[in-house]
Amino acid sequence: MNTDRRSLLKSIAAVSAGVVFPVTMTGCRVADPKPSDSVELFSWVVMMPDNTVRIRIPQSDIGQGVVTTLSQVLAEELDLKWSSIRPEFFDPLTNLKRNNVYVYTCTESSWSADRLFNPMRMAGAQIRQMLLTAAARRSGFDVADLRTEESSIILPGGGRQSYAEVASAASHIAPPHPSRVKLKDPADYRLIGKPIKRLDLVPKTTGKLEYGIDVDLPGMLYAVVQQSPVYGGKLVSFDEQAIAKMPGVVGVVRIAAGPCGLNGPLADGGEDYGMDDAVAVVADSFWRARKALLALPIEWDDGEFAHTSSESIMADLVSRAGRPQPVVREAGDFAGSIGRAHRVIEADYSYPFMDAMPLEPINCTAWLNSDGLQVWASTQFAQEAHRLAAVTAGLPPERVQFNLPYVGGGFGRRCQNEYVSQAVQIAKAIPGKPIKMIWTREEMMARGYPPPITISRFKAGLDEKGNVIAWFNRVISGTAPDQSYGPARLPHYVPNLRIEYARVKTPQPFGWMRGVAFTQHVWMNQGFQDELAVAAGRDPVDLYMDLLDEGSVPTDLKGRDVAIRRIRHMRAVLKRVCQIADWETPLSQGRGKGVSVSDFSYWDTYHTGTASSVVEVTLDGKGGLRVDHVYVVMNCGRILNPEVVRGQVEGSIFWAITTALYGKITLKDGRVVQRNFQDHNVARLATACRNIVVELVESDDHPAGVGEDAVPIVMTAMLNAIYDAGGPRIRSLPLSDHVLSFRKQDGSDALPGKPSGNL
Amino acid sequence: MGSIMMRIELKINGSTMSAEVDDDTPLLWVLRDTLKLKGTKYGCGIGQCGACTVIVDGQTARSCSLAATAAVGLEVTTIEGLSANGDQFVQKAWQDIRVPQCGYCQSGMIMAATALLGKKLFPTDEDIDREITNICRCGTYDRIRAAIHAAANGRT
Numbered sequence A: 001m002n003t004d005r006r007s008l009l010k011s012i013a014a015v016s017a018g019v020v021f022p023v024t025m026t027g028c029r030v031a032d033p034k035p036s037d038s039v040e041l042f043s044w045v046v047m048m049p050d051n052t053v054r055i056r057i058p059q060s061d062i063g064q065g066v067v068t069t070l071s072q073v074l075a076e077e078l079d080l081k082w083s084s085i086r087p088e089f090f091d092p093l094t095n096l097k098r099n100n101v102y103v104y105t106c107t108e109s110s111w112s113a114d115r116l117f118n119p120m121r122m123a124g125a126q127i128r129q130m131l132l133t134a135a136a137r138r139s140g141f142d143v144a145d146l147r148t149e150e151s152s153i154i155l156p157g158g159g160r161q162s163y164a165e166v167a168s169a170a171s172h173i174a175p176p177h178p179s180r181v182k183l184k185d186p187a188d189y190r191l192i193g194k195p196i197k198r199l200d201l202v203p204k205t206t207g208k209l210e211y212g213i214d215v216d217l218p219g220m221l222y223a224v225v226q227q228s229p230v231y232g233g234k235l236v237s238f239d240e241q242a243i244a245k246m247p248g249v250v251g252v253v254r255i256a257a258g259p260c261g262l263n264g265p266l267a268d269g270g271e272d273y274g275m276d277d278a279v280a281v282v283a284d285s286f287w288r289a290r291k292a293l294l295a296l297p298i299e300w301d302d303g304e305f306a307h308t309s310s311e312s313i314m315a316d317l318v319s320r321a322g323r324p325q326p327v328v329r330e331a332g333d334f335a336g337s338i339g340r341a342h343r344v345i346e347a348d349y350s351y352p353f354m355d356a357m358p359l360e361p362i363n364c365t366a367w368l369n370s371d372g373l374q375v376w377a378s379t380q381f382a383q384e385a386h387r388l389a390a391v392t393a394g395l396p397p398e399r400v401q402f403n404l405p406y407v408g409g410g411f412g413r414r415c416q417n418e419y420v421s422q423a424v425q426i427a428k429a430i431p432g433k434p435i436k437m438i439w440t441r442e443e444m445m446a447r448g449y450p451p452p453i454t455i456s457r458f459k460a461g462l463d464e465k466g467n468v469i470a471w472f473n474r475v476i477s478g479t480a481p482d483q484s485y486g487p488a489r490l491p492h493y494v495p496n497l498r499i500e501y502a503r504v505k506t507p508q509p510f511g512w513m514r515g516v517a518f519t520q521h522v523w524m525n526q527g528f529q530d531e532l533a534v535a536a537g538r539d540p541v542d543l544y545m546d547l548l549d550e551g552s553v554p555t556d557l558k559g560r561d562v563a564i565r566r567i568r569h570m571r572a573v574l575k576r577v578c579q580i581a582d583w584e585t586p587l588s589q590g591r592g593k594g595v596s597v598s599d600f601s602y603w604d605t606y607h608t609g610t611a612s613s614v615v616e617v618t619l620d621g622k623g624g625l626r627v628d629h630v631y632v633v634m635n636c637g638r639i640l641n642p643e644v645v646r647g648q649v650e651g652s653i654f655w656a657i658t659t660a661l662y663g664k665i666t667l668k669d670g671r672v673v674q675r676n677f678q679d680h681n682v683a684r685l686a687t688a689c690r691n692i693v694v695e696l697v698e699s700d701d702h703p704a705g706v707g708e709d710a711v712p713i714v715m716t717a718m719l720n721a722i723y724d725a726g727g728p729r730i731r732s733l734p735l736s737d738h739v740l741s742f743r744k745q746d747g748s749d750a751l752p753g754k755p756s757g758n759l
Numbered sequence B: 001m002g003s004i005m006m007r008i009e010l011k012i013n014g015s016t017m018s019a020e021v022d023d024d025t026p027l028l029w030v031l032r033d034t035l036k037l038k039g040t041k042y043g044c045g046i047g048q049c050g051a052c053t054v055i056v057d058g059q060t061a062r063s064c065s066l067a068a069t070a071a072v073g074l075e076v077t078t079i080e081g082l083s084a085n086g087d088q089f090v091q092k093a094w095q096d097i098r099v100p101q102c103g104y105c106q107s108g109m110i111m112a113a114t115a116l117l118g119k120k121l122f123p124t125d126e127d128i129d130r131e132i133t134n135i136c137r138c139g140t141y142d143r144i145r146a147a148i149h150a151a152a153n154g155r156t
């Protein structure tokens, strides 16, 4: 790969062609204006005179590698020379004006490959046709006699015309209708499916890559914010005079509560959870703004949640779990069959609030002047950020330019755009100057968008042979969208089944977090199934395989084909992971293994991957835990770039380990107790598993998401492994709240847990 | 309030740079906002995450927790000082092993690894666990470990 990385950086920062707004700055630096003879083709690419090609990436790069993988997709059909590619992030205003030409611009649900594989291949193929037609006219040959290769058109007899030479003529040719475009045979792929190195690999090792937090503009000021420390609280007053004379302080800005933007496209069920009042101190440096904010006297009205805590919420959920709740799935006769069961097993599982905590703190830069508004923010949803910025500024969208930099981690946290509203409000109060607002880590932890606190009550009946004949699950969660898929979209068709689901309002707004409700419910469901296997004296794999029974799918089920496909895929990856993990071989005393399998089937038409994991752990009997081995087998359809997929699976494994060991946000008197990483640890090298085996299944299916599928299964397998090793049954998180010594005969435990410890 | 503004000279990446700072300003913000060396990142501000790691006189330092004035007279190396083109041996190992995902933690990781490899020719896994306590939320730990070993084995 001979990619010119420096020009990649420039191009990422460059102005999007076709934008009429008088842009002077973009990305993070003064733009290198495109030469006037650069040619935009069909919104997706810009052909440069030197035959390099800018590809518009309609997603945020949050570490999942879309800059590379989506370039592979388009470049494949366009026959681009890989080293000539200069990706740049899409412009939301262009997308708005051109009626969503970029198809899918929200970066969530691991959807980039699924939703853009077809549109970007088609765009590449259409542009190729346009170039071929132009070359045919120019050369007098028939289109059929021409070929393309490495950003050039090859004429009969071997003559070549570069794409750049015919680009201008091609731009006057209408793109062919997709029905008249033939896509490549996958057997001919030379980019898709190949382990190409990321286009941004080198700048990610030199510190030169620019994230939102690195935006630097002439005369820029800095803002630091504090929001209501209690969720739902209101700002009463602040004493600006107290800090007015502190060095560098420019002003104090009152930020009004309001929308935070949709957390996904409306069509995908996006919702706006809103943000609270806040105060910002603006100064000539971050450090001075922060110091002044700490010194600023602020009075808050704590509002309705002033006395709400995780404990009181959980007590409420538990009491509700004692009463019937709305039924979301039912089959057979649970009440009757449980009475006939040979054994009845019951358990309550619970899940705390959590926080995604991406490493780049939330930030946004906004600059309002007579030309309009410019905004820069590391976000997962730039389209909505642009809309929210315009609404907040009271400007028509065409007067707002949104610049999307690289993102230092998203994990769902940046689907919300409340920081964009905040920065724009600050820019409105202090117009004429670019102002970069940065949240401290403390502010991030105080104001997360957590997955909901949840209780999951199970009751199941086994027959004499240890088969599950009755399954009951009642789930009550805090504020969230409808996540009943978590308990209800089991791939199992137990004959007598009843699933209930309800939500109550809790203080924090809801937020996506890597793995979403699957992390919660795959673990709770399969933790309980592991309990059933133990009670029945059965191998859990044996029990899962019995439950994953095509024959149990009702013949009149709507979406029966999907149900059967899910079962087949799960059985296949489960079987395979047992082979590579040598499942049947027992481990020595103090060691244990667990297993889990799942897909991400939110609904019947949701295109999902399937994965299975075996995890081995060691307990030292003194509270210490070590994760020894993690095996994952994943079937994610066609793989765009195996190295990128592996990275996503590896990342998911450590995400699962952090979630299991430390994942918890505690609410006390409406406030988050944890202040920074000293109160909320995460997996580090010393806690990270050293032996990881990832196997990707080869498949010609449409590409599915890979960003989170391994999270739930790895966490579940790990927690089940603790029991297998002789430790306690884990029914709540995090492990740092548990005693991880060996189980006693009488069930009592002796020592405090120290799950971060090595042996 | 309580802080004094002063002009300091810092030796950074072999050059002397001058900056006007409040005396309590952490080195991190002087590097990033005054000297525009933005490869050093802010993650937590309390010495926990290591995103701000630089090398001061051969030792790693969390620049968020070190006053810039305390670095006067010492040799400070930031990620920008490792190489002009990303070809320092640790950076190259990071590229070969394809460590970065979002990349945000990687300046700090590479600086921490560089310091470790400066002290130990062949760090063991235990050395790595003990010395590199930086946070990567994307979960690139497995590759970080592999890249440190690769850098150790590959250096000539």
Ligand code: FES
Residues within 6 Å of the ligand: B041, B042, B043, B044, B045, B046, B047, B048, B049, B050, B051, B052, B053, B062, B063, B064, B065
């Ligand atoms: S920013 Fe310095 S250790 Fe986190």
Ligand code: FES
Residues within 6 Å of the ligand: A063, A359, A408, A409, B100, B101, B102, B103, B104, B105, B106, B135, B136, B137, B138, B139, B140
């Ligand atoms: S690569 Fe994203 S935090 Fe480490």
